[in-house]
Amino acid sequence: MRSYLRGSPLALHRLERLAAALGEIAGSPVTLTRPNEEAHGDYATNVALATVKEHKRPPREVAEELAARVVELPEIARAEVAGPGFLNLWVTDAFLSEGLAEIDDAFGAGFAETPERVQVELVSANPTGPLTIGSARNGAYGDAVARLLRFAGHDVTREYYFNDSGGQMDKFRESVEAWRRGEEPPADGYVGAYIGDLAKLDGDPVPHMLREIEESLERFRIPIDSWQRQTVIENEIADAIAGLDTYEEDGALWARTSAYGDDKDRVLVRSTGEPTYFAADAAYIRHKLNGYDRAIYVLGADHHGYVARLKALAAMYGASPDRIEILIYQLVHLTRGGETVRMGKRSGNVVFLDDLVDEVGVDAARWYLVNRGPDQSLEIDLDLASEKSAKNPVYYVQYVHARIGGIFREVAEGADINPVPAQPLAPEERELIKRLLEFPDIVREAVSKRGPQGVPVYAIRLADGFHRFYHEHTVLTAKGGDAEPFRLALIGATRTVIARCLDLVGVLAPDRM
RNA sequence: GCGCCCGUAGCUCAGUGGAAGAGCGGCGGCCUUCUAAGCCGUUGGUCGGAGGUUCGAAUCCUCCCGGGCGCACCA
Incomplete structure (x- = not known):
């Protein structure tokens, strides 16, 4: 489960603002998840299940009521109740476009509440x-x-x-x-x-x-x-x-660590006079x-x-x-x-x-x-x-960066780049944007757990999303028609996030491979 | 004996209260295209076992089994 509600209220990104708006309606904090199954929507929330005790009503009933109200939000295209009371949500292209527009080098950065x-x-x-x-x-x-x-x-x-x-x-x-x-x-x-x-x-x-x-x-x-x-x-x-709680015994100087959570006391100065x-x-x-x-x-x-x-x-x-x-x-x-x-x-x-x-x-x-x-x-x-190195997924991720680099080498100076799509988003474009918008929460979780492994795991999923998009669609005008300005914005944002993922684990982001 | 960590697909591992995943391997397809280090399909699981808490457990609690690492007047 991912929370999009924590962090500085001044720097909420698009997904957090959506969660906050949903939270207003639900009357309690809303966490959004990315369902694995397409049929479960772009995002889903368990808020009706989580608040079952306060409502004292069947969660499905609460969810139905929420579904009727959240579709009033401009971001929400559709809402459905599923299972025991999950609320599945489909968002508009405009919402995803706004999220895409916010991605820059600082995307997902600087969320520490009190810098230390x-x-x-x-x-x-x-x-x-x-x-x-x-x-x-x-x-x-x-x-x-x-x-x-x-x-x-x-x-x-x-x-x-x-x-x-x-x-x-x-x-x-x-x-x-x-x-x-x-x-x-x-x-x-x-x-x-x-x-x-x-x-x-x-x-x-x-x-x-x-x-x-x-x-x-x-x-x-x-x-x-x-x-x-x-x-x-x-x-x-x-x-x-001099600043420690100590005592002498058997000619040695001991620290009374057992009084502070250790399982035994520890010698500081040996009976020989040597410090340990x-x-x-x-x-x-x-x-x-x-x-x-x-x-x-x-x-x-x-x-x-x-x-x-x-x-x-x-x-x-x-x-x-x-x-x-x-x-x-x-x-x-x-x-x-x-x-x-x-x-x-x-x-x-x-x-x-x-x-x-x-x-x-x-x-x-x-x-x-x-x-x-x-x-x-x-x-x-x-x-x-x-042998393992040749099959290392790192190359799969770096390849995203190299492919995007290849496209931008073909782009003329001053080309039009626009995060607003000229036509309805293709499924691969929607999936890729949703993946990009997950990034801030991935980083936040990695930091709070002191577990960097979430970053490479995420980077592979993002690379999946890009390679599928790349395979299905052409970016440049000669073949892509009026989709080019939007797709340049999309791959530009993808390059930014992939490069950040690689940097966070100390791996290079090559422009060519 | 006591303490910490681990046990999820054939292998290496993500996932720590919400609808079981990835890579590699196996099998079968896709290059006249901005890079095939790519894409698509398929194969694959009593989440070590047993109880318990919960509307809901791979995830939390207890016990058991198996593996790793520790329990210095060493550094």
Whole structure:
């Protein structure tokens, strides 16, 4: 079910205004849905069923009464009652034309009721090696959420947090040093060809590794706005601990997180006097709360145990738990010819993000990674990866953009473009416009659920609508007669919405294919 | 044992209170046309199982079965 009644009353688009007008008549908010079956109208509402308790009358009777009244609206061509009390509606060509006329680059944008400064922390893999496929999903998902939030009107910063000190980084540096001396890597050290590559460069390998990571992310179209070093955060640990609810026991300093929703208390300072990683978490969350209205973590399912303790930290600092969001995505499983492949950076048995991009390309990879919900685990068969890429629906969607680009290359400068049709709309034209008008609600739902998968799913349906229209009708005058100005407006709007869908998931919109 | 996530078409998955869907695969058609990376037809489901709430459940609640991931004074 889709609600067309929420959002800023100042920027209601055509469909929302229709729902509002229907709501006036019904006396309660009206939600419109797009029925799958043609026989159920252009739009349908269950308002008579939803209000059955208030009316204390049979829903069909209420629906019949509404049907008689809503046909008075200029937008409504026909209204029918169906099933237990659904109200099916057919809209006029004029209504669809008005909706089409409203589509521009800002269509569906800027609906955030209170724009916020939002930090999305994503990837944050330690620079002990190149990014792996595991980070690919984190990046594709987190970046899509960031793009959606920005489109909604928020001020979004993508932050990458990395460890630049500590045991793991020491081991990494020692592994490179050992290679330079021609020795075996230390126990539990890092191996792999990339260690040898780093050994050829001078000085600390960490900055080199970071630059390589940044290049991989840029290639994957994830722009990082802020790089946060752990050593900077660690300097704030003492202040951070001072603001927490703590106690000493067994020579260690504990945070009383169990009083704030966590299932147990957590050690901040070990009996050895060393702060734990959790102490850095506390300092970092404090840092985030000071700088942003909302801080979003993007974490793999293997970190879901962190949710309660991070929220507990925020609560101890007196912040609303809503200001901290932890988005969990299920892990990526690798297979090769059906066999599970275990990945480990230390074992050298890894598939890098760059390998995936080399194999299938950025567009196919990002589409594949974001096309399913974050709660759904995901399998990548390395043997089938390139084959799957050729069959990736992303090309079906991009092809819409390329076809429209081809038409506009043939259009003369200053050609007449008019969203008002010169003749009654063809079925394919009506279907395409209705699909376009759904877009704002698709985005709104994707944002509120923090689930970008609705965008690619919608884009495929929109592409369906376009390809059918394209197949059935000719746009340009030589073959299309006086329909050209309207059809140019229609495909122009389609190009705008398709390009937006692709942009929101970090995929290019090509003019030629 | 406890916690989180998942179970929908042959395969990969959308859909989270309103009238069961897509892609791929299978089968059969359509290029003298602004791009056939396209279009059309067809094949395909006890929505893991059992109860419950509701006018209405794939969707919410309880239990069971199956799978993934977690339960550190590691990072």
